[in-house]
Amino acid sequence: xxxxxxxxxxxxxxxxxxxxxxxxxxxxxxxxxxxxxxxxxxxxxxxxxxxxxxxxxxxxxxxxxxxxxxxxxxxxxxxxxxxxxxxxxxxxxxxxxxxxxxxxxxxxxxxxxxxxxxxxxxxxxxxxxxxxxxxxxxxxxxxxxxxxxxxxxxxxxxxxxxxxxxxxxxxxxxxxxxxxxxxxxxxxxx
Numbered sequence: 001x002x003x004x005x006x007x008x009x010x011x012x013x014x015x016x017x018x019x020x021x022x023x024x025x026x027x028x029x030x031x032x033x034x035x036x037x038x039x040x041x042x043x044x045x046x047x048x049x050x051x052x053x054x055x056x057x058x059x060x061x062x063x064x065x066x067x068x069x070x071x072x073x074x075x076x077x078x079x080x081x082x083x084x085x086x087x088x089x090x091x092x093x094x095x096x097x098x099x100x101x102x103x104x105x106x107x108x109x110x111x112x113x114x115x116x117x118x119x120x121x122x123x124x125x126x127x128x129x130x131x132x133x134x135x136x137x138x139x140x141x142x143x144x145x146x147x148x149x150x151x152x153x154x155x156x157x158x159x160x161x162x163x164x165x166x167x168x169x170x171x172x173x174x175x176x177x178x179x180x181x182x183x184x185x186x187x188x189x190x
Contacts, residue, residue, distance in 0.1 A: 046094050053087045 060080040067073045 043094065043097050046090055046097070050087065050090045050094065053083055053090060057083045057087065 057080065060076055060083060064073060064076045064080065067076055
């Protein structure tokens, strides 16, 4: 038990030292949380069980030395194997607990504070002139493309206008002719 306590105290001291060093890295700690489990009771129980299993093993070994028949020897050997298995499992659990007390997880999330950068106000007339020139050239190319499209589509547009005007003129004449026929028709005598 003293070995377990010394391991636990050493691990706790090293963990606290590591935590202090990490805290010193930042200006402030936003969140800190411990999740520790005390396994001392479990460790003591396992040590007690281990002592009892060793005592049981010693008794079976003594019985085996005194047994005379093969049947008795086989029965005691079976019990001895069972106790040996329990001893090994218990020893493994003790080793695991001792190892767990030596380990700890320290999770750190670091964030930086946003620092406002001063705005760099500079006027670059050469760059402005160059940008304006390229914008003007781009606008001129858009205008030229539009004018080319208008010139090449103008005959089609004029054809549509002429078609609409001729249709309207024909419709107007037809309407006037129908109107004259209906109004100039002689009234029935009577």
